Amino acid sequence: MNAEQIAMVQDSWAKVTPMGTKATELFYSRLFEQYPEVRELFPDEMENQHKLLFNMINMAVIGLKRLDDIVPGVQKLGKRHVQYGVRDEDYGKVGAALLWTLEQGLGEDWSPELAAAWAECYGLLAATMTAAASEAPA
Ligand code: HEM
Secondary structure (H helix, E strand, C coil), X not given: CCHHHHHHHHHHXXXXXXXXXXHHHHHHHHHXXXXXXXXXXXXXXXXXXXXXXXXXXXXXXXXXXXXXXXXXXXXXXXXXHHHCCCCCCHHHHHXXXXXXXXXXXXXXXXXXXXXXXXXHHHHHXXXXXXXXXXXXXX
16 A cells, blocks of 8 residues: 555545444444354454444554554464354445445445455455464464
8 A cells, every 4th residue: 555545545534534423333233134054253242343343443544653562463363253154255244334334424434445446455355364363273
């Protein structure tokens, strides 16, 4: 990601985070509506999951400028996801639901350039997680 894309992602994320629970609810309802097959991977009670995913994305967005610092944590996260039953092809589903949620949350501030920057950001995380997942277990 270039510096401009990092700035775009960070600025747009700052606009979405005040939506808090609303954004996470939107995200999971979209994910489960579009990809009902992943619902069974998650617990019935979704309260904590809401916070965790957004905290993680938050960390990643803040850490974009010093990716090396967050890579080991993201690799461990990828290995844990194998235990949750997550497969490589599921990452595209979560990515699509995430971008859709951002688009809803940002409204007129959403643009093709911003979509590309977010796709890159999520793609980096997902690639790091799936690469670690294919290695030895944690
Ligand atoms: C960049 C992508 C992702 C990030 C940053 C992320 C982040 C997280 C975090 C922080 C947790 C909390 C537990 C832990 O730290 O181990 C978690 C749990 C989980 N994630 Fe992800 N995740 C991602 C992709 C996915 C995908 C693609 C799926 C599959 C649809 C998925 C399904 C789950 C499930 C099933 C749990 C465990 C829920 C539970 O039992 O409480 N995640 N994720």
